[in-house]
Amino acid sequence: MSKSVYLLCVLFALFSSTLRAHDTYFAFAEVKYDDLNGRLEATLTVSTHDLERVLSEKELLKGALSSSPMDSLLISSITTHIQSAFYFSTKEDEPLTWRFEGIENTLTGTTNIYLSSAVSEITNTFMVHFDIFMERYPEQQNKMTFIYHEKKITRVFLNAHRTDTFKINTL
Amino acid sequence: MNRILIFCCTSFVFTSAFGQSKFAQLDIELPTPNEYRTAAGAPGHNYYQQKADYKIAITIDDATQKLSGEETITYTNNSPDQLEYLWLQLDQNLYAQNSETKLIEVEKMEDFKSIGDVKKRFQYYDGGFKIDAVTSTSGQKMAYAINKTMLRIDLEKPLAPNTSITFKIKWWYNINDRMAVGGRSGYEYFEKDQNYLYTVAHFFPRMCVYSDVEGWQNKQFLGRGEFALPFGDYEVNITVPSDHIVAATGELQNGNAVLTAEQRKRFEKAKNADSPVLIVTQAEAEMKEKSKEKALKTWIFKATNVRDFAFASSRKFIWDAQAVKVGGKNVLAMSYYPKEGNPLWERYSTKLVAHTIKTYSKYTVDYPYPVAISVHSKWIGMEYPMICFNGGRPEDDGTYSQETKYGMWGVIIHEVGHNFFPMIINSDERQWTWMDEGLNTFVQYLTEQEWERGYPSRRGPAYMIADYMRGEKKFISPIMTNSESIFQFGNNAYGKPATALNILRETIMGRELFDYAFKMYCERWALKHPTPADFFRTMEDASAVDLDWFWRGWFYSTDHVDISLDQVKWFQLNTMNPEVEKAVKQSNDLAKDHFIGDDRNKESIEQTINEADPNIDDFYAKRNIYFVDALDRKEYAEFMAKLSKEDFQLLNANKQFYELTFSNLGGLVMPLIIEVTFADNSLEIIRIPAEIWRQYEDKVTKVFIFDKEVISFRLDPNLETADTDFSNNSWPKRVEPTRYELFKQKQMNGENQMQREKRVLEAEKEEKKN
Numbered sequence: 044m045s046k047s048v049y050l051l052c053v054l055f056a057l058f059s060s061t062l063r064a065h066d067t068y069f070a071f072a073e074v075k076y077d078d079l080n081g082r083l084e085a086t087l088t089v090s091t092h093d094l095e096r097v098l099s100e101k102e103l104l105k106g107a108l109s110s111s112p113m114d115s116l117l118i119s120s121i122t123t124h125i126q127s128a129f130y131f132s133t134k135e136d137e138p139l140t141w142r143f144e145g146i147e148n149t150l151t152g153t154t155n156i157y158l159s160s161a162v163s164e165i166t167n168t169f170m171v172h173f174d175i176f177m178e179r180y181p182e183q184q185n186k187m188t189f190i191y192h193e194k195k196i197t198r199v200f201l202n203a204h205r206t207d208t209f210k211i212n213t214l
Numbered sequence: 215m216n217r218i219l220i221f222c223c224t225s226f227v228f229t230s231a232f233g234q235s236k237f238a239q240l241d242i243e244l245p246t247p248n249e250y251r252t253a254a255g256a257p258g259h260n261y262y263q264q265k266a267d268y269k270i271a272i273t274i275d276d277a278t279q280k281l282s283g284e285e286t287i288t289y290t291n292n293s294p295d296q297l298e299y300l301w302l303q304l305d306q307n308l309y310a311q312n313s314e315t316k317l318i319e320v321e322k323m324e325d326f327k328s329i330g331d332v333k334k335r336f337q338y339y340d341g342g343f344k345i346d347a348v349t350s351t352s353g354q355k356m357a358y359a360i361n362k363t364m365l366r367i368d369l370e371k372p373l374a375p376n377t378s379i380t381f382k383i384k385w386w387y388n389i390n391d392r393m394a395v396g397g398r399s400g401y402e403y404f405e406k407d408q409n410y411l412y413t414v415a416h417f418f419p420r421m422c423v424y425s426d427v428e429g430w431q432n433k434q435f436l437g438r439g440e441f442a443l444p445f446g447d448y449e450v451n452i453t454v455p456s457d458h459i460v461a462a463t464g465e466l467q468n469g470n471a472v473l474t475a476e477q478r479k480r481f482e483k484a485k486n487a488d489s490p491v492l493i494v495t496q497a498e499a500e501m502k503e504k505s506k507e508k509a510l511k512t513w514i515f516k517a518t519n520v521r522d523f524a525f526a527s528s529r530k531f532i533w534d535a536q537a538v539k540v541g542g543k544n545v546l547a548m549s550y551y552p553k554e555g556n557p558l559w560e561r562y563s564t565k566l567v568a569h570t571i572k573t574y575s576k577y578t579v580d581y582p583y584p585v586a587i588s589v590h591s592k593w594i595g596m597e598y599p600m601i602c603f604n605g606g607r608p609e610d611d612g613t614y615s616q617e618t619k620y621g622m623w624g625v626i627i628h629e630v631g632h633n634f635f636p637m638i639i640n641s642d643e644r645q646w647t648w649m650d651e652g653l654n655t656f657v658q659y660l661t662e663q664e665w666e667r668g669y670p671s672r673r674g675p676a677y678m679i680a681d682y683m684r685g686e687k688k689f690i691s692p693i694m695t696n697s698e699s700i701f702q703f704g705n706n707a708y709g710k711p712a713t714a715l716n717i718l719r720e721t722i723m724g725r726e727l728f729d730y731a732f733k734m735y736c737e738r739w740a741l742k743h744p745t746p747a748d749f750f751r752t753m754e755d756a757s758a759v760d761l762d763w764f765w766r767g768w769f770y771s772t773d774h775v776d777i778s779l780d781q782v783k784w785f786q787l788n789t790m791n792p793e794v795e796k797a798v799k800q801s802n803d804l805a806k807d808h809f810i811g812d813d814r815n816k817e818s819i820e821q822t823i824n825e826a827d828p829n830i831d832d833f834y835a836k837r838n839i840y841f842v843d844a845l846d847r848k849e850y851a852e853f854m855a856k857l858s859k860e861d862f863q864l865l866n867a868n869k870q871f872y873e874l875t876f877s878n879l880g881g882l883v884m885p886l887i888i889e890v891t892f893a894d895n896s897l898e899i900i901r902i903p904a905e906i907w908r909q910y911e912d913k914v915t916k917v918f919i920f921d922k923e924v925i926s927f928r929l930d931p932n933l934e935t936a937d938t939d940f941s942n943n944s945w946p947k948r949v950e951p952t953r954y955e956l957f958k959q960k961q962m963n964g965e966n967q968m969q970r971e972k973r974v975l976e977a978e979k980e981e982k983k984n
């Protein structure tokens with residue numbers, strides 16, 4: 044039996060995932076492979092309400108995200124959370140590291156988080172893991188559109204389907 | 215550019231296989247019309263609905279957060295059927311220990327990343343109904359059975375058509391800590407002043423709907439598919455600590471007993487006020503926060519012809535009200551909120567309630583109830599007849615961001631709007647979430663746009679649904695999916711139907727036809743139980759627009775919109791005049807690109823053999839193909855002799871012909887909306903109905919004739935079709951920047967503008983000092 048370590052930290056507050064009314068439960072990612080600069084450029088769009096709820100339950104945020112100074116602690120917390128829940132790897136078990144580029148709250152209730160990642164070696168196959176918020180919201184469903192040379196592929200990620208693999212040459 | 219010989223009018227060229235599944239009429243998808251529901255989408259001549267009247271008395275124990283109650287239900291069977299048993303809903307059993315809701319959640323080890331995640335898995339909350347007794351009015355025990363969230367009462371003799379039965383139920387349960395356990399109903403505890411704020415709903419056993427469509431609607435409550443409830447009259451006594459203020463469905467019956475003289479005076483003033491009047495001020499509420507009365511008071515409310523009852527209670531409540539005139543009578547718009555809701559709530563909540571009631575009444579039916587209430591409730595939004603619980607809390611320092619403000623506005627408009635869908639137009643939420651959420655989100659959008667020009671609505675505009683609709687289909691549900699089985703609940707049941715209705719209104723039907731048909735649906739089904747077929751049929755019947763293809767594509771399929779402009783071919787008419795055509799050919803030939811070797815050879819080769827030897831060039835080499843000869847002129851004269859004056863003018867009108875090829879990549883057929891930009895920079899929008907795809911669903915071509923040359927074509931220039939890929943919409947091709955690339959052009963910082971304003975004031979003070 045694999046003894047993977049899942050208990051990462053003990054900072055988290057006690058909350059239940061039992062139902063609440065009128066949540067949105069979605070995240071979209073638009074990721075482009077820029078082969079000129081050898082990197083991925085990603086925009087992760089999440090429901091601000093969901094993100095605030097998750098961060099506040101972890102005592103990383105008090106009040107609205109749009110009222111909170113984007114200090115290094117908050118940026119680091121957001122990036123760490125994303126890194127564990129949305130990652131690419133070109134080889135198994137070697138997720139690319141996201142660099143936080145910026146964050147933008149929209150008036151329509153979504154938050155865009157901008158990320159980039161150096162890709163040292165481009166291979167034909169990408170493995171993507173995208174289960175952000177699924178541990179908090181069982182009904183969370185995520186979607187990613189990958190763009191390469193102006194061609195696009197869109198994949199859906201669900202509670203029971205959190206990882207997907209696709210080949211660039213099939214785009 | 216090509217010169218064409220034969221003049222042709224606008225024409226289609228079909229390049230795909232024959233097929234018409236997308237335009238097939240809805241047949242087996244809809245139930246057969248009958249005496250209860252007509253083929254026109256209206257209630258039939260024998261339409262019936264049941265009635266459930268309640269007399270309820272409940273008490274909240276503020277020390278233990280326990281609710282206990284007793285109710286007397288009079289159930290009237292208006293159906294033509296005999297009922298051997300009655301079904302009631304025990305929604306609170308969602309929190310019972312044997313609830314299946316958590317068992318059916320799919321989990322993975324990744325969900326247990328922290329000790330908090332593990333703890334919550336073992337969290338214990340006993341929140342189910344404890345049924346003490348089910349008795350007749352004379353006190354005799356009645357036989358009953360509980361199946362999780364449903365309670366069946368077995369009648370000694372069947373309830374005959376057009377008869378009533380009255381019985382009593384006594385129960386209690388522990389109110390859930392909404393901030394910890396979650397839920398639509400519950401309490402919030404304010405640690406700073408040690409007070410509770412209760413927002414309480416589905417707190418009593420409620421009758422199920424019995425109808426011509428499903429018999430008893432007794433599908434178990436799993437948590438997502440909400441409620442199906444019959445209409446009835448309510449009289450509810452709510453006993454709470456005497457310093458509490460209570461807001462509830464219906465009208466207060468005993469103001470003299472529960473309100474002070476000053477509060478009653480302010481309340482009377484509010485009934486005719488056109489802006490909010492404070493009935494309980496913030497200072498008064500803050501005083502009561504400290505008192506914590508042990509004595510109890512009973513508030514009595516009555517509500518007529520409603521499908522449910524909910525209430526809120528707290529000593530923390532500030533309370534304001536104003537009148538809003540609807541259909542010639544005054545409705546009282548009210549808000550109840552703790553100081554934590556200010557300054558947002560005192561400024562906006564009641565005005566939003568009034569605006570929502572008025573605007574929805576315009577697009578649907580006149581609001582029939584006497585009050586409409588918005589109660590502050592952190593994090594959530596949830597709706598009940600005449601009352602709803604809404605989030606939107608400012609920061610502790612009294613500032614708030616624009617995002618918080620718009621979030622609060624949106625949730626209040628949405629939840630107050632639910633008074634119309636499903637509280638008045640009473641669809642079955644347990645079965646079809648979209649019938650209330652989707653229609654409500656659509657009218658919410660209209661209401662937001664009338665509140666503030668350019669309001670940043672979260673859902674409604676077509677382009678906002680594109681992210682959800684694109685891509686692989688196996689994890690997208692059709693809108694016509696049962697509430698519990700929907701993938702991407704919010705986008706599917708709120709966003710997509712709201713978008714679809716917006717597209718119908720703006721693009722397919724036009725505002726006038728749509729508004730008439732939509733209002734007709736609302737009027738036909740106000741205070742009744744409509745189904746999807748009633749909606750689909752009324753929209754077509756009242757407008758004379760065949761929308762079967764639209765319902766099929768948007769509501770029954772998972773197709774998305776991706777129409778591609780594949781190819782543009784440019785033609786001009788051949789005038790047949792050799793002087794013109796040969797000159798054009800010469801000009802075109804000269805304009806062709808040259809091979810560099812040819813150009814260099816002109817200089818480097820001083821003389822070729824045929825230039826030096828006149829015997830080399832024959833007839834073909836010496837011929838001037840651009841020369842207009844006598845035969846050319848004769849043939850042209852003969853051609854001209856056959857033309858009428860109109861033909862001649864048309865031939866010389868310099869018309870520009872463009873043949874455009876479109877592909878339907880996403881599968882969802884939609885109108886072709888084409889923006890044409892001409893060489894003189896003028897614009898024209900051409901709108902071609904979706905029926906262009908009616909026989910050839912994959913690819914069509916169309917010819918457009920203009921007086922001017924075109925420099926570009928663009929599909930869907932006004933973002934009205936929910937096209938998911940704009941990169942294939944333009945000729946010449948445009949590269950669409952990614953969101954990341956757009957962001958890189960901007961700089962953001964993380965404080966709200968009110969916080970920045972405070973810093974500005976400080977800086978100004980400092981400036982003055984110096």
